[in-house]
Amino acid sequence: MALTATLAGCSSLTPSSAGGDGDLVLRVQGMPPATDKPGVALFKKQVADFEKANPGIKVKGSTTVFDPLTFSAKLSGGNVEDVIKVPLTEPQRLIQQKQVQPITGQLKEWKHFKEFNPQVLQPLTDSAGDVYGVPQNPYAQGLVYNRELFEKAGLDPDKPPTTWAEVRTAAKKISDSTGNAGFVHESKDNQGGWQLAMLSYAFGGELEKEQGGTYTATLTGEPTKKALRLLSDMRWKDDSLGKTLLNNQNDVIKQFAAGQVGMFMGSPGTYRLAKMQFGMENTDAFGAAPMPQSGGDATLTGGDIYMVPKSADEKHAAAAVEWLTFAYAKPQYSTDMAAEQAKALSADPKSAVGVPTLPVFDEKRQTEIDAAIKPYVNVKLRNFKPYIDGLSTLKLKPEPPYQAQKLYTALDPVVQAVLTKRDADIDALLASAEKDVNAKLAADQK
Numbered sequence: 001m002a003l004t005a006t007l008a009g010c011s012s013l014t015p016s017s018a019g020g021d022g023d024l025v026l027r028v029q030g031m032p033p034a035t036d037k038p039g040v041a042l043f044k045k046q047v048a049d050f051e052k053a054n055p056g057i058k059v060k061g062s063t064t065v066f067d068p069l070t071f072s073a074k075l076s077g078g079n080v081e082d083v084i085k086v087p088l089t090e091p092q093r094l095i096q097q098k099q100v101q102p103i104t105g106q107l108k109e110w111k112h113f114k115e116f117n118p119q120v121l122q123p124l125t126d127s128a129g130d131v132y133g134v135p136q137n138p139y140a141q142g143l144v145y146n147r148e149l150f151e152k153a154g155l156d157p158d159k160p161p162t163t164w165a166e167v168r169t170a171a172k173k174i175s176d177s178t179g180n181a182g183f184v185h186e187s188k189d190n191q192g193g194w195q196l197a198m199l200s201y202a203f204g205g206e207l208e209k210e211q212g213g214t215y216t217a218t219l220t221g222e223p224t225k226k227a228l229r230l231l232s233d234m235r236w237k238d239d240s241l242g243k244t245l246l247n248n249q250n251d252v253i254k255q256f257a258a259g260q261v262g263m264f265m266g267s268p269g270t271y272r273l274a275k276m277q278f279g280m281e282n283t284d285a286f287g288a289a290p291m292p293q294s295g296g297d298a299t300l301t302g303g304d305i306y307m308v309p310k311s312a313d314e315k316h317a318a319a320a321v322e323w324l325t326f327a328y329a330k331p332q333y334s335t336d337m338a339a340e341q342a343k344a345l346s347a348d349p350k351s352a353v354g355v356p357t358l359p360v361f362d363e364k365r366q367t368e369i370d371a372a373i374k375p376y377v378n379v380k381l382r383n384f385k386p387y388i389d390g391l392s393t394l395k396l397k398p399e400p401p402y403q404a405q406k407l408y409t410a411l412d413p414v415v416q417a418v419l420t421k422r423d424a425d426i427d428a429l430l431a432s433a434e435k436d437v438n439a440k441l442a443a444d445q446k
Contacts, residue, residue: 024316025058026319027081027082029063030304031063037348050322050327065085066086066090068405083307086305088301091307095132100308100309101310112361116361122398138303139357141300143264144286145262146259146261149262150262150287153178161292164202164203164293168238171183171241180242181242181244182234184261186247186249187415191249200227201298204294205222207224207407208400215402215403216438223296228418230294236422245420249266250277257280259285267288268357271379276350286380287386288384290387339372346378353377356381410433410434
């Protein structure tokens with residue numbers, strides 16, 4: 001595991017090829033929101049350093065975030081920046097639809113390209129071996145839990161649940177003992193479907209298959225049904241899921257930061273949101289464990305991916321790859337840059353430095369990076385030890401590779417029905433969702 005420092009103005013999308021002094025203007029997504037002051041300061045420093053190293057290029061940062069409802073239309077119309085930031089659900093679709101540009105040639109000019117962890121590049125690569133993006137802070141999903149609530153419920157916070165049967169038992173104990181939600185499952189804004197995917201993986205399921213180059217949804221498998229039956233039992237038999245049942249990730253992390261949630265599925269990176277965005281005061285209560293299992297021995301992996309859209313002309317595309325290498329590849333490789341960024345972030349007491357992520361490069365390099373940032377780590381690494389120790393035993397599975405957001409959109413109402421209707425027909429709900437998604441996937445692949 002890498003104990004890397006987490007990195008944290010919006011630009012007009014009116015096409016512009018040059019600044020006031022004849023400079024090429026490069027519009028890039030990835031600028032943190034104004035509320036993330038350490039991240040914004042770091043981003044601005046990166047821009048200044050990049051412009052100094054690349055005279056003639058001016059970087060214009062954008063706080064635009066991925067919106068599955070509007071992204072495709074904006075991309076098709078060329079109304080996006082020269083560097084776009086997307087979740088790991090998107091690259092394979094964008095590659096197949098030729099909406100992004102391969103960047104292999106320029107990346108290979110960087111002498112450390114061969115040291116990339118192939119596991120993190122695989123979802124960004126086409127069948128010919130061309131790479132189309134650079135990852136930032138990849139993650140693997142696990143179980144986030146409140147150590148303080150565990151203690152109040154008589155549970156050992158150093159021995160979190162390893163199976164979903166144990167999660168169910170622990171959730172009921174927390175709910176009965178403290179009056180707080182023992183476990184919360186996200187259920188709206190496509191995040192109900194996203195979390196059902198990771199739960200299905202833990203039960204040994206798949207949500208999509210590929211045959212002959214064509215993708216179809218497989219939502220009606222028995223593992224997925226078992227996952228939903230578990231949620232139904234926790235909701236209606238145990239009453240351990242709390243009273244607020246329609247939540248997205250921000251809702252859950254906000255409640256968790258306030259000490260109102262015992263467990264939820266998330267990555268260690270949610271620590272940063274709990275502390276910096278939602279003001280979690282007792283951060284020592286934050287615990288992270290590997291994803292509990294029920295026969296799947298797998299967990300969902302994801303992360304942010306930076307890509308170059310087809311709409312970028314040759315000059316902007318070349319500048320975009322220079323930025324990707326400078327802003328994301330090199331900082332994740334360089335011990336000096338990692339230490340410098342960690343030091344800068346640690347100067348702010350509200351920052352979070354040292355939260356575990358998946359390694360972007362090989363094990364040797366990550367060990368060196370861990371050592372370089374160690375003096376600036378300001379999180380209690382002991383609370384992440386169960387996650388770090390247990391993750392190596394699990395298979396890392398990417399999100400469904402084609403149009404995952406459409407699967408998640410269809411699965412949100414299924415999750416919501418299970419959480420809000422005692423007699424929800426799980427088999428019928430999944431069959432209807434599968435039929436709906438496959439009609440959409442078939443239309444997309446004509």
